[in-house]
Amino acid sequence: MLTHPAVRARTRGALALTAALTLGLLTACGGGDSGGDDDTPAKDTRAGKGGAYPVELSSAWGSTEVKKKPVRVATVSDGDTAIALALGLVPVISPDAEDGAKPAAHKQRALDKLGVKKLKTYDDTDGTAYEQIAAEAPDIILGVNTWEMDKDYDKLAPIAPVVTYTDKKQADTMTWEERLRTAAKALGMTAEAEQVVKADAKVTADAAAAHPEFKGKTYTYTVVHPEQISFMSYAEQDPGVFEQLGFTKTDKAKDYGPDKNGVSLENLDQLDADVLLVTYPFGDRGVLSPKELEGNKLFRSLKAVKGKHFVVVPSDNNLASAIAYPDALSASWVTEQLTPLLVKAVAGK
Structure with missing residues (x-):
């Protein structure tokens, strides 16, 4: 089972950077500066009206108080960086989620729109770089997408007000809309956040209208990790675009959660649904290779597999990670990328 936040943090990072099997969508502690552009326009770093x-x-x-509108925003996870970028803000410093790789397409699109070649980042391999964050003198620190706040908060709070969740379990259960709105309230950008939500909802609604065959279909999303086969679409997990597209989680989802999501080989039938999506971010280094899982007798007996309602989600373009961990920047892009896979799976092709 994934029972420790650090394990879940490694999982999230691995999903995001599977091409290099790197770690780090979320942060832990220590690190160095990977650089960035010093000529980022000042207007891009300011919070909106x-x-x-x-x-x-x-x-x-x-609790803490934000006395005036923040100008300089720092982030402690890639999901928090996504919030800033979705709101049109360029963080003064953020963790290096790419680790030398190219940014995901949706993130690059946001950077291009803001006219930013590269973010100023710190190396978060060993965790949150408190001193480097402090050196940037942020007015506020976004931390609504991290599992490391238990050890980070006391070190971040003296630097600047920290925006994070009100209940520790929300690290796993908040939707991306809730995270965005929480951050936006502190930034004085509630109206801008609602525009982001509305724009993404339209993209998803248009896709749902174009594909009425999605309505009422159940889905399961599973990830093959080195430690286990993970039931990622557990009951409290943010469904991202699935429910807006018309899908629902299976009745088995209620039996799983962020700290109880391992599926044994004897229980592979738990994965069955109208549509089954699987991703292999570690390739042959997973607990089972793709060949081993898809050749497993019980797996092959699943209705979704027998009926060809089973699809492999690519893990080399960040789609797998974006499905597992929705954020404010990726929703529309996920709809664009995921819809053709769902069409294929529902049709049994």
């Missing part, structure tokens, strides 16, 4: 101050921020670790 709207909002009344001071704003009281409550969290699972205490």
